[in-house]
Ligand SMILES: NC(=O)C1=CN([C@@H]2O[C@H](COP(=O)(O)OP(=O)(O)OC[C@H]3O[C@@H](n4cnc5c(N)ncnc54)[C@H](O)[C@@H]3O)[C@@H](O)[C@H]2O)C=CC1
């Protein structure tokens with residue numbers, strides 16, 4: 001099967017066998033072979049060869065191709081939404097929003113490119129100072145499985161717009177979505193070699209990341225892999241590395257008037273996408289005492305009624321499956337481990353259908369667990385921590401190596417101001433769910449969540465480098481020569 005798109009043609013893989021499964025039915029929905037190291041070489045070479053022509057096209061010409069891509073995506077929205085659903089397990093109502101985000105990314109990236117990397121000039125005494133931007137060259141894009149369309153697209157669109165050529169290695173768990181996306185680019189008229197697709201797992205990733213022919217790597221994925229890449233890029237200041245990684249995100253609940261609104265916001269924060277968003281609330285900080293008890297009681301009641309099902313089930317579920325049986329089993333094990341360490345099950349996460357990667361929402365109280373692991377459990381498992389006072393809640397919220405998202409539900413503006421000032425995260429929300437960040441804002445974390453190269457609206461910044469020029473259309477002597485020089 002021809003599954004790699006290199007230099008404008010589809011090729012069969014020469015590496016190990018690869019397949020992706022519907023996580024609920026376990027049916028194979030895509031099969032192929034990974035790209036070999038030689039095919040990764042060919043993809044980088046193709047991108048290198050295409051770069052001069054693509055970079056020298058005018059911005060308007062590149063924009064025209066991108067806008068055609070957005071139109072093509074719209075035309076294939078149903079097929080793409082279906083493909084995301086069957087490959088990731090996400091319900092169709094949610095995959096439709098992912099496709100919309102992909103379409104919208106084009107206009108937002110154009111606006112951001114103009115604003116953040118546009119051209120500026122100002123007069124000097126005898127010259128003009130001009131600021132322009134240039135693309136890096138060939139960049140590798142690594143995608144995660146949780147948003148297999150939208151998140152790689154968030155690197156690819158601004159990278160191409162700036163004039164880079166791309167080698168895209170999607171998650172090995174979502175090759176079909178990547179293939180369909182690349183087909184949309186081809187249909188939109190992207191020239192051969194400008195975007196190349198190499199499918200594969202770790203070995204393909206290692207070969208691409210270590211390739212001397214790339215000028216940069218844009219990564220969205222786990223902190224573990226991001227750290228490996230950061231070590232690998234140490235001592236290579238010539239290559240740009242943008243890392244968007246996970247979090248162990250706190251959501252602090254203060255005593256609020258509208259208990260149901262708090263419960264709804266917690267559910268949207270913790271369980272949307274079956275907990276597989278990097279912005280999901282992992283730790284829920286709840287005040288000790290009767291009000292906190294009643295919040296948890298209501299939360300458990302509502303969470304227990306959440307509909308979980310296959311991506312295309314009717315009526316639509318709120319939560320689909322997690323990405324794979326292995327992921328489901330890892331999450332169940334993590335919950336068991338916390339329970340053996342003294343966590344109390346408020347609502348135990350279960351696997352309702354043997355052999356399917358469906359999980360029900362889990363809520364466990366880990367207040368009494370000594371040495372709580374500061375780990376991201378990427379699924380529908382919410383850990384509750386009870387706090388004595390607001391200062392203690394903020395200390396607990398910051399008690400993590402990560403720093404992606406932090407939220408506060410509170411009727412007090414003064415408390416939000418304190419929370420905003422003292423919390424350490426790239427996203428800090430007040431009375432809003434932690435998930436669903438806007439593409440019109442920068443998106444990135446501090447600590448172990450990123451390397452200070454925010455994506456989304458600020459992706460333009462890592463897709464091009466600034467060139468400052470002093471320019472004059474004729475060469476002339478200055479009115480006054482410097483001392484010690486005579487002509
Ligand atoms: N901050 C952000 O913007 C986001 C972060 N994430 C994070 O992504 C994770 C889930 O995605 P996953 O696909 O599991 O991440 P992952 O780290 O397992 O994989 C990401 C990509 O890296 C590749 N890869 C894996 N090992 C590699 C190696 N040694 N060398 C080179 N490439 C390698 C994979 O094949 C894949 O293409 C979660 O931790 C989540 O928090 C997900 C979405 C957004």
Ligand SMILES: O=C(O)CCC(=O)N[C@@H](CCC(=O)O)C(=O)O
Nearest residue numbers: 277278279435436437439443456
């Ligand atoms: O990248 C963007 O355009 C905006 C950021 C975004 O879409 N964030 C989503 C995805 C979170 C994840 O990556 O898992 C969100 O905050 O829900």
